[in-house]
Amino acid sequence: MTSLKDLKLYTTSEHDCSYLAGRKARTLFVDPEFSIDKEFHTRLNEIGFRRSGAHLYRPHCEDCEQCIPCRIVVNEFKPGQRFRRILNKNNDLTVNPVASIATNEHFKLYEEYINERHNDGDMYPPSRQQYQSFLLTRRRDTLYLEIRHDEKLVGVMICDRLLNALSAVFTFYDPKLTKRSLGSFAILWQIEAAKRLKLSHLYLGYWIKDCKKMNYKSQFKPYELLHPGGWSRQ
Numbered sequence: 449m450t451s452l453k454d455l456k457l458y459t460t461s462e463h464d465c466s467y468l469a470g471r472k473a474r475t476l477f478v479d480p481e482f483s484i485d486k487e488f489h490t491r492l493n494e495i496g497f498r499r500s501g502a503h504l505y506r507p508h509c510e511d512c513e514q515c516i517p518c519r520i521v522v523n524e525f526k527p528g529q530r531f532r533r534i535l536n537k538n539n540d541l542t543v544n545p546v547a548s549i550a551t552n553e554h555f556k557l558y559e560e561y562i563n564e565r566h567n568d569g570d571m572y573p574p575s576r577q578q579y580q581s582f583l584l585t586r587r588r589d590t591l592y593l594e595i596r597h598d599e600k601l602v603g604v605m606i607c608d609r610l611l612n613a614l615s616a617v618f619t620f621y622d623p624k625l626t627k628r629s630l631g632s633f634a635i636l637w638q639i640e641a642a643k644r645l646k647l648s649h650l651y652l653g654y655w656i657k658d659c660k661k662m663n664y665k666s667q668f669k670p671y672e673l674l675h676p677g678g679w680s681r682q
Contacts, residue, residue: 452491456482459508466570467659468514476508486589490610493651496674499608499617501585507654517674518655518665519613520635521681522642525668531636534629542596543605543637548584549592553601555579557620564623583618593637595621595630605634613649614642635668 456479465471478484478492480502489504496517497506507515527535555576562574571578583606586592595603603621607614616638621630635652642650655673656662665671672679 467656474508475505477503477505486611493610493615498653501581514656515654519649519651519672520668521670522639522650524670525639534632538628538633543593546592546594549604550584557601561620561623603630613647613651614638615651
């Protein structure tokens with residue numbers, strides 16, 4: 449495996465924070481020309497990097513440490529009553545891998561989701577160019593998973609298969625189906641998939657205490673947060 453010492457890293461200029469209003473942020477990212485195999489990709493996740501399209505990145509803000517990498521310990525996770533209800537409510541759904549999510553059907557669902565759920569963020573307004581760079585740019589170990597009710601597409605999960613974990617890249621779904629709690633269903637499904645694959649963790653990106661949109665991650669216990677001293681159980 450290539451050593452971390454060989455990495456070329458770049459820092460963005462200061463920009464508006466995507467998660468906390470009124471804050472400024474900087475992002476550290478790996479040179480996109482750098483060759484990264486699955487083993488190295490796994491190591492980068494273990495030290496707090498995430499993937500967005502072709503870029504592997506992590507926050508690099510001078511005066512803020514609120515973006516804390518979060519992962520679920522899948523072998524110890526046991527769904528409580530609320531999560532069991534969500535699973536039962538969605539037992540009429542099917543989840544299947546697909547080679548691509550480049551169709552009009554996929555983009556239309558993504559567009560509806562962003563317009564409804566993320567119209568206050570930097571993904572709004574959605575565009576095909578953004579969709580291409582964010583979700584259609586994939587790694588060899590990327591999985592595209594369709595969620596369907598009968599023949600109707602109701603959700604899409606994108607995750608990366610690492611050596612010892614799954615990394616949830618992004619999930620989008622029909623925003624009208626609020627009673628199904630499809631966001632939670634997608635995480636529950638990926639937890640079970642990781643168990644079946646005998647993997648140890650599901651990476652969920654960053655947990656941010658003061659960002660309500662990120663607080664849902666702490667409901668999936670036990671989970672671990674990455675601090676300067678290493679991963680700690682919550």
